[in-house]
Amino acid sequence: xxxxxxxxxxxxxxxxxxxxxxxxxxxxxxxxxxxxxxxxxxxxxxxxxxxxxxxxxxxxxxxxxxxxxxxxxxxxxxxxxxxxxxxxxxxxxxxxxxxxxxxxxxxxxxxxxxxxxxxxxxxxxxxxxxxxxxxxxxxxxxxxxxxxxxxxxxxxxxxxxxxxxxxxxxxxxxxxxxxxxxxxxxxxxxxxxxxxxxxxxxxxxxxxxxxxxxxxxxxxxxxxxxxxxxxxxxxxxxxxxxxxxxxxxxxxxxxxxxxxxxxxxxxxxxxxxxxxxxxxxxxxxxxxxxxxxxxxxxxxxxxxxxxxxxxxxxxxxxxxxxxxxxxxxxxxxxxxxxxxxx
Numbered sequence: 421x422x423x424x425x426x427x428x429x430x431x432x433x434x435x436x437x438x439x440x441x442x443x444x445x446x447x448x449x450x451x452x453x454x455x456x457x458x459x460x461x462x463x464x465x466x467x468x469x470x471x472x473x474x475x476x477x478x479x480x481x482x483x484x485x486x487x488x489x490x491x492x493x494x495x496x497x498x499x500x501x502x503x504x505x506x507x508x509x510x511x512x513x514x515x516x517x518x519x520x521x522x523x524x525x526x527x528x529x530x531x532x533x534x535x536x537x538x539x540x541x542x543x544x545x546x547x548x549x550x551x552x553x554x555x556x557x558x559x560x561x562x563x564x565x566x567x568x569x570x571x572x573x574x575x576x577x578x579x580x581x582x583x584x585x586x587x588x589x590x591x592x593x594x595x596x597x598x599x600x601x602x603x604x605x606x607x608x609x610x611x612x613x614x615x616x617x618x619x620x621x622x623x624x625x626x627x628x629x630x631x632x633x634x635x636x637x638x639x640x641x642x643x644x645x646x647x648x649x650x651x652x653x654x655x656x657x658x659x660x661x662x663x664x665x666x667x668x669x670x671x672x673x674x675x676x677x678x679x680x681x682x683x684x685x686x687x688x689x690x691x692x693x694x695x696x697x698x699x700x701x702x703x704x705x706x707x708x709x710x711x712x713x714x715x716x717x718x719x720x721x722x723x724x725x726x727x728x729x730x731x732x733x734x735x736x737x738x739x740x741x742x743x744x745x746x747x748x749x750x751x752x753x754x755x756x757x758x759x760x761x762x
Contacts, residue, residue, distance in 0.1 A: 536575040539563065539582070544649045548584050551649065557584060593644040594625060595753060597735055600639045601742035606630045616641070619743055628652065629709070629732075637662070637729030638737045641745065650760040651732075657707035658759070661731035664713070667723045669699040677720045678704065684712045692716070703730075733759055 540554035543563065548554065555572060557563050562585045563570040576582060598616065600606065605613040606627045613633055617623075625641040628651055640651075650656060675696055681689035690712060693705040704713070714724050730737045734755045735748060748756065 535578040539565065539570050539574045539576055540572075541649070542576045542582060543584070544645065546582075546646070548645065562586065594642060595644065595748040595756070596622065596625065596641040596745045597737065597740065597748055598627075598639045598641050598745040599737055599740040599742050600631055600636055602634060602636050604743070605633050606639060620745055622745065631729060635727045635729070636742065637727075638732055638735065639729075640732060640735065640748075646762060647757075647760055650762070652709070654708055658733050659705055659707060659731070660710060660729060660733075661703060661705050662710060662713065663701070663703045663728050663730055664717070664724055665726045666700050666702075666717070667725045668721065670696065670702065670722055671720065674702075674720055674722060678716070682716055682719065684715060687712070690716065700725075 540551045543554035544551045558570050561569050564583045604619050605615050608615040625643050628640045675694045678692045678694040681691045695703045
């Protein structure tokens with residue numbers, strides 16, 4: 421066998437020819453790290469490694485063309501992972517310190533209607549628009565504060581003069597209870613679904629509060645924008661009731677779990693007053709929007725088949741059939757507006 425080698429190329433000629441020729445890759449020259457100094461190639465007085473070495477061979481060795489392993493030893497006091505991290509900074513794992521738990525805010529929340537307040541909240545409080553709609557009015561230069569165009573984030577004081585151009589308040593307010601069926605959306609901008617205005621012959625009213633397309637039940641329709649923030653803001657904690665039917669039977673501890681308080685996506689603990697009707701049917705009372713109901717029930721192995729809202733504050737669904745509505749009036753309306761501070 422003849423070997424011809426150069427710094428970058430070598431060839432092997434075998435006489436007589438062999439059926440199988442196995443090439444053993446040449447080991448990369450070992451260059452000690454300047455930071456840690458020359459490391460010895462063997463450790464006669466220490467036990468061999470039992471872990472996989474940095475070059476892929478067992479017992480910390482890497483093969484050579486001659487078949488004799490070259491020992492790879494560690495720096496005293498450092499593990500293989502620490503050495504690799506030093507030699508290759510990109511492989512380091514960055515451990516960020518955990519944030520301390522946040523306690524209650526030392527700044528007390530302002531009560532509704534307390535000045536100064538943001539301009540979009542002021543417009544919602546006075547019934548001109550919702551907060552999101554108020555931002556649109558401001559961007560269209562339809563709102564002025566003391567004769568100057570308002571900007572997003574402006575603060576309004578109690579004695580400021582706020583004017584909204586080309587917008588009139590309704591001469592009278594109307595309130596309706598509507599039984600939304602499945603498949604009807606409370607969001608008129610959602611594409612591919614039927615919205616409330618296309619389902620019933622009521623005009624100049626809008627839904628206060630959403631209910632997902634697959635849910636059904638009570639929705640309040642009105643032309644009074646004053647109640648939007650007062651009813652939907654979680655700070656006011658108005659009661660809502662849902663009746664829920666499940667696919668699977670409820671577990672024995674389901675009521676206890678629902679009422680014990682559950683944290684979902686960093687929210688404050690949710691406590692839902694629960695009443696079990698049978699193995700597949702129960703009611704819950706809550707003060708938030710109920711947007712976590714499906715996720716919360718799923719956590720306790722109760723997959724929802726149907727979800728129906730039956731009550732908002734003192735307004736009940738009653739005997740309304742799906743897609744029917746009735747006017748809210750009399751003592752029911754008086755109690756509803758009084759609870760909202762109107």
